[in-house]
Structures are given as structure tokens and as C-alpha cells.
Amino acid sequence: MFFHWLEKNPFYFALMVSIVISFAGLLEIVPNFASAARPLSTTTPRTVLELAGKNVYIKDNCIACHSQMIRPFKSETDRYGKYSLSGEYAYDRPFLWGSKRTGPDLHRVGNYRTTDWHENHMLNPPAIVPGSIMPAYKHQFTNVADIETAYAEAVTVKNAFFTPYGPEFKRTRKAWEAHRPKVLEDAKKIAADMKDEGVKKMIANGEVPEIVALIAYLNSLK
């Protein structure tokens, strides 16, 4: 009998278990792959500075408390703006939807918060939002953001997944050196709206503090 034989032959038993458990995944995930990866016509890939900010977001694990997924309920669209669309995430690797809102959703935070607000808030959240339980992230004002890795990421997704970055994104160090001033330029624009002297000094030295990259990223969430 089929089942009897299955139970006594560990190899075929393992094979059967694998078939049964991969079944749902195959049917649910695979066919939708191509259509879900399509960006909206307005979606653009992030700049290198924003990517660096995304990596700060991951490093300090903002996802532990903040979601980036506005569900289609009136209560959420009133609070956070238009509900999220699949295409808006097409360039997000990894996705950062989060699963817990200890703090508010951030998917469109760029629409209703600005650089100076973030600067004040990251230095001391309860001073801006009384009762806030968010910790301060002072170290982001002194840590240097890794923009080189962010550039490497842009080149990688361009070559591996055809993310539309321009022709100047090449895998060589020379290309990176050529692109670097552009990143610093973006950083300078963000820092111009900030008050922290240390941040301005670092930018002048050709370094991008984590907070500048992070704010660039948060401002790009729209």
C-alpha cells in the first residue's frame, strides 16, 4: 500500500513532505511575481544618499516600531495619506513594511514632516512629542553614513535587476569617485536646513553623517 510504503522509506517520506509544503508557496507566490514587481510610472529609484539613509534605517532597525504600509481604511488614509500601492515598492530591496506600529506609519512621512522636524525629533523625541517612548538617536549625528556601500548597492541592482539607474553607475572605483561629489551635494542641501554645527562640519570635511542620509530617505517617502 502506498502510504504504508511511504512511512517506512525515509527518503520518499521526506520527498512527500517537501512536495506538500512547497505546494502552497509555489501556487501563491510564483505566478504573481512578474506583475507585482512592476513600478508605477512615477516611481523612481532612490538616489545614493537616500539608499544610504535606507541602510541607516535598517541598521538602527526603525522597522521594529514603524510600518511603511498604509492600509485602505479611511482612518489610515486620514492619518497618513493615500493608501499604499504595490508599484511604489518596486525598487525596495528589502521591503520595509514592518509588522508593528509602536510608532506611527512612515510610508508618506515625507509629505507631512520636514528636515528640521526630524532633526529636533531624533535628538530628543519626548521634547517634540510629549509622552513619546521613542529613544533619541544622537549617535546618528556623529556616525558616518556608508555612502560607498550605497553606491555599490545601486550598481548591483542596476546590473542584476535592471533598476533604471543612469549610465554613470558603473562597477569601478573610478566611477564611484566621480559620483561622490553628487552625493555630497545632495547631503549639503539637507544639511542647509539643519542647525547642528557638527553635521555641517562633517559635510564640509566630505563626510555624510548618518542623520543626513536618514533624513534624505525619510523625505523621499512620499
Place this chain on the structure above:
Amino acid sequence: MQSNAALEYDYTVAKLFTYVTILFGFLGMLVGTILALQLAFPELNYLIGEYGTFSRLRPVHTNTVIFGFTVSGVFATWYYFAQRVLKVSMAESKFLMIMGKAHFWVYFIGALIATITLVFGISAGKEYAQYEWWIDIVIVIIWLMWGVNIFGMIGIRREKVLYVSIWYYLACFLGIAMLYLFNNASIPTYFMTDGLGSINHSVSMYSGTNDALVQWWYGHNAVAFGFTVPIVGMIYYFLPKESGQAIYSYKLSLLSFWGLMFVYLWAGSHHLLWSTVPDWMQTMGSAFSIVLILPSWGSAINMLLTMKGEWNQLAENPLIKFMVIASTFYMLSTIEGPIQAIKSVNAIAHFTDWIPGHVHDGVLGWVVFMTMAALFHMAPRMWKKEIYSKKLMGIQFWMQTTAVVLYFTSMWVAGITQGMMWRAVDEYGNLVYSFIDTVTVLHPYYVIRGISGVLYLAGFILFAYNMYKTITAGRKLTEEPQFRTPMA
């Protein structure tokens, strides 16, 4: 065939894994308790600079509990009971013995390094899959080493029929292997360029909605194949063995197994309800989550019925108490999950503290209770010593049970409150509460959870102490106890 006379089961590897189970259990719960207290008292975020914030510590907590405590508990019990139900000793194969020891050391050192990377914020950014690409490779190697042992042991077994616990452990092995590989597929950026940037960094193979689907297909089933399947396997061995009662219905256990295998994987998309994944997929995830009650409760009822008419044992043996209450929490957790997966309930429950509450009555009440009971059961047989103190075990039982009840009740109320406050509309049709209102209102519940964390951690320290004293100062046993674990 060899003669059985001189042969004995060899618990060397099981012992090693028992030590690290206790170590990682303590660390994971310590960090967890700190996290709980940080939410109630935010000043605690600044104990060790940037490395001590809630956000940085949270993956340390989750990964230490999942990949540290639970997985080493699974390994420890595997190296113990697999020999016994396959009726073959590790000592019979030099190869398996060496592989077993190597498995332990690679695992232990790998786990330590992995934890350190998380503290430094080296993270791939996906929940429960934060480890960067090179740690993933080490994890795959560790997993394969375990696989070698599983199939090696099965290959040289004397018992023809694979006991149902072996089924569950096999499924754990296969399931995690498949899910982990697919979900962690990523490209290291360093090698895609001329050595630009950090060697640690990688980008996910999937993007956006696809990444979310793969991630929660993984995340949900990491719960399935890490927190459910092997623990069910555990209780199917340890409860009958400890009580001397054969499983109430062996057939039901086989049925539940295939049911679990078939249904569990569908349910992953219930983590993505109301998101941008297609509607039909959400509905499927939701519907299958409800069907999932069946195999889960099948196992749990089977366990409770195994103890039918055995009230004496329940009253007198704290180990039986641990296992019965673990089954109870398993039942709670496996009906709570499906109900939270109903779309309307999920609209309230998702993103709130009701979800961590649900997770913790599963993990604290089911996984940790069952693992501790298993280790208590194993200790006298591995070290040939009596359990040091029955009284301590009793105290620990009540402390931890109280802690779990406090945890899930406080998070239950907190979650429902917050979920409803987010939706609340005033007489003008506008939102009533600003976000911060919905945070400050939770303070008392966060304090209760902090207390429950301290209580649970204290109970775990009692457990560790009891184990330590058993190993070092327990009364010597002359022969292996047949069923009930002897304790002083």
C-alpha cells in the same frame, strides 16, 4: 547484527546542546525583559549607547530566542530521543559522533558571532532573517550537519517504523531548509562591484510586494517549522514517556501531521492582510488560517486526552504540569492566531500589541515550557542524577505561568484598545486620537508586561539553577528511571 548487551545510548552531544539551550534561553529572555521595560520606561534605552536602544536590541532578542534557544533545544532533544526511538546509539557510528560534535561547535561559535553582528547593526533588514549573507551560509552548513545526523541515524536504525516525533523533526529540518534558502537569497554588493563598500552588505533577490510575500511565507512558517512542528514532536515523545501513557490516538497524531504540513504554508499571507498583495491571496491565507485550527487542536487534544484519568500525575508531577499547561497555551495560541487572521479582526489587531501578546503565549507558554520540561526529563537520564529540587520546580511553574497570563492579558487589552483608538472617529467624522494618545494610554499595560518579563526571567533562572544543581549535586541514580522523572 551487533549485540546490544554492552551498548548504551551516548548523550555527549545532547549534553552540550543542553548547556547552550539554557545559556541562550537566559540571554534571549534577559534582552526580552529589558525590551519590555524600555517600552514602559524609555530612559532604559541609554544604558550602553547606540547598542542599547530598543530597535537595535529587538533582533537580538528575537534571533537569540529563535535561533539560539529554540533551535538548540530542538538539537538537544533530537540528540537525546532520536537514539531512543530509533533504538540505535550514537556510539555505534564514529562518523555520526564526530559530525555531531562538529555540529555543536560550528553552531555555538556561529551563533555567538551572529549575535554580535546584530548588536553592531549589520542586518539584512528582514524580520527574523536579519543575518547577513555570510552568516546565512554558516547557518546552512549547520543545518546540513544536522541533516547528516538525522538521515545517518535513520539509516542505521533498528526500529523499522519511524515514530511520529521523528516525522515532526524531519519536517522541521526540511521546512526550515527550504524556507530559509529561498527567503535569504541575496546578492552581496561587494562582489558585484570592484570591491566597493562593505563586504557585509547584500541586497534581497526580491523587491517590494514580492519580497514581502516571500518573507512572510518564511516568517510565518519559521513559526510553523521552528516553534510548532518540532515542539509537537517533543511533546509526542516526552509526555508519553514521562507519564507512562501511550499517545491517546496514534492515528490522530499522523493525521494532524499531514494536516499541518498541508495547511500551514498557505496561511503565510495572513501577515499581509489589507496590504498590497492581491486580494485573493489574502482571502486564501485567511481561510486556510482558520482551517489550521484543526491539525493544531488535533495534536493538543490528543495530548490532553493522553492524560485522561491521570489526575494523580498532574497533581503530583510538576513536569506533567508543565506539559499539560504547555498544551493549553498551544490551544490558546492556535485559536487566537486564526481568529486574528479573519480580515475584520485583523483590521484591528494588526500592527498592535495584541500580536506580540499572541506570539508570546505561544512561545513563553508553549515552546519554552515544553523545552524546559524536556530538559528536566532528560537531565536525570543523561547525568544519572536525581533532579535537585521538586519544590523549586513547583515555584518556577507558578511564577512562569503567572507571568505568561500577565503577559498575554495585558497585551490583549493593550492591542484591542490601541487598534480601536486608531479607528475612532468623533462626531465630526474626523479622527479622535492623535498617534501619541494611543501610545501613552498603553503605559500601564507596558508596566504589567515588564513585571511579567521579570517574573518569567526569574523563573527561568530558577530553572537554570535547578539544572545546574542537578548536574553537580543531584543524588546519584543507580538505574535509569523507566517513566516518571525522580526528583528530590
Place this chain on the structure above:
Amino acid sequence: MNPIIMKSLGFAALLIIATLAVVVQMDIDLSDSVNAIAVGGAIAIATITSYVTSLYISKMKTESTTGELVDENWDGIGERTNELPSGWAYIFLAVFFWSMWYGLIGYPVNQYSQIGEYNEEVLAHKAKFEKKFENADKEVLQGMGKSLYFVQCAPCHGNTGDGLSGKAHDLTKRMSKAQVLDVINNGSNHLGYAMGMMPPGMASGQDAEDIAAYIAGGLKGEAPASYAACTSCHGADSKGNGGMAPNLIGYDNALLTHVLQNGKKGIIGTMPSFKTMITPIQEKALSEYLQSIAQ
């Protein structure tokens, strides 16, 4: 019923009462079907789990081991044949039908759309509220504005509107001296007024100081001579020349609308545009409320 089941149901009841107590205290609307179903789900979890687990646990106490012994004796130990527990079989049926209902009728897989449902929700909301407040009077608008303010504005401007000691614009006053000076020196970005952008350097030195002090003081007393430069655009009464330029004394509807629509950038920092977040009626309400808190 036996004491174990009683105790356990008692616990479930306690949990449910605690939940309901909080819900009532928060003034939650249980006629919202989502809220009602969630509470129903919570009650179901608590009662079903308590009842079923205590039922089985009490079986350990009250029943003896039953089941027929299997004919053959296996290795000296008798075996019992136990059938599948009937309760489990009933759930089997119930859950099966539930999931069929869920996938075919509740949320039919081939036609249900959450965005469609959202659109309906928005329409229903509009029908219920927007019509009702279309021609609301001042008092109602103020009330509405107040509740809106706490959700949308307070995160930056503070609960009292004081701007959190200089971190955002202080809404209880019109402008501080520093703010006025900044505008005079740097001009003002485009708020969308018909008058257009205000150029930098309309006044300088002591003149600018005087103007700033005068405006920050609420335009009380005699205006400095240099203030004439301002009235040409902002009107003789400084109230914005009939909506052509910003009002310098107080917050009127035009000013609020322009700021909410276009955002604002000044010495303190940047305020983003809220045009996607706020409806016209809400704008009116906010303006009424702000006028009530500004002195």
C-alpha cells in the same frame, strides 16, 4: 458543571470584562462592524479556549482510562483503541464550512476588492458627515477644528499651539520679532498670494528692527515711519489688502488656506503642504480654531 470548568470560564469572563471596560472607557463605537467583530473574536478566543481546555483537563480528574482493549496483547502490554475525539470532529465540520463561506461568500476570491471596499467606505463617510457639516456655524467649526488640530497639527506645534519653545511656529501669536526680521531680510517664499513673492531687503538696519518690533508687538501703538513700505502690499489696515497678501495681525481663512496648501519656509524651519491631507471644510474648521487660540 465541574469546578475546573467554572474557574476557567470565570477567568475568561474577567478577561472579557477587562477588555470591554477599556473599550467603553475609550468611548469606542461598537456599531462599527470591524470593532464589533474584533470584540466578538476576542470573546470567542477566551471562551472557547477556556471551555475546551478545562473540559479536557477535567477529564483527567473525573474519568478513568477507557476504551476497549485490543484483542491481541502486544509484548505483555494491553492496547486501547480510541476513536477520534468527537468534539474535534465537530470542529472539523464547522471550520470546513466556515472557510468555504469565507472564500466563496464572505470575501469571494474571484471578485472581492479591498480598494473597492475602501471606496465604498469613503462614500459612506462622505454621505454621513460632509453633507452634515457643509454649512456648519462658527461654533461647530471651532469644535471640529480643535479635534483636527490635536491629530494633525499638535505633533509639531504642540498641544497648546505654542510651537514647543521655538521648534515650530507659535500659533498663539502672529509672528515673533526674529521671524519678521527674517522675512524682511530674505523675502518670503511663494505662499500663492496674488501679490506674489515678497522680495528681500524691503527695509534694513534700524528701520527693519523697528518694523519687526512693531509687528511682533501686535501692531499696537504708533507705526514707525518705515512701516509705510509694508502697507503698500499688506494693506493700510495690515490685514492683507483684501486677500492679496498675508494678513499681518491675525490668522484669517485666506492665510490658513495658503499655508496649508503651499507649505511654508521660514527661520524656524519648513512646514510641508497639507493639501493632500485636509479637505476644504476641515481647512475652514482649523482656521476658526486657530483664530480662537491666537490672542
Place this chain on the structure above:
Amino acid sequence: MTIHDIQGYGMFFLTILLTVLLYWYILYLYRSEKKGERNFEKYGRIALDDSIGTPPVEEKSASEEDRRTKEQN
């Protein structure tokens, strides 16, 4: 026919197939026990009689011989 249609049909039939298999399995469990071919409940003893000295519930090597003799017949 779009990929979604294929997916829909595929899911429908595969789900039915697996459900049928699961029920067939239940049937098999009961039928083979009723006919006396196998006694599943005795496998529950594996956990209880697990000392290395006690004989296995079903000896592995014996069963292989069993099968070989069956094949010869």
C-alpha cells in the same frame, strides 16, 4: 488564457487532489486497522519502550527479509 486563469485552475485542482489524498489517508488508516493488517496504536509504544535493550516494535532488518520473501513469492 492568462497566467491568472492557469493559476486559478491549478490551485483548484491541486487543492482538490491534496484534499482527496488526505481523506484517502484517513480511510487507509482506519481500513487497514479494521482489516487487521496493521495496528497503528502500537507504534505509540515506541516512545515508552525505548531502552536500548528492549526489542524494537518492528525490527527493521526483519521486515526487509519479509519483503524479499514476499517478492520471491
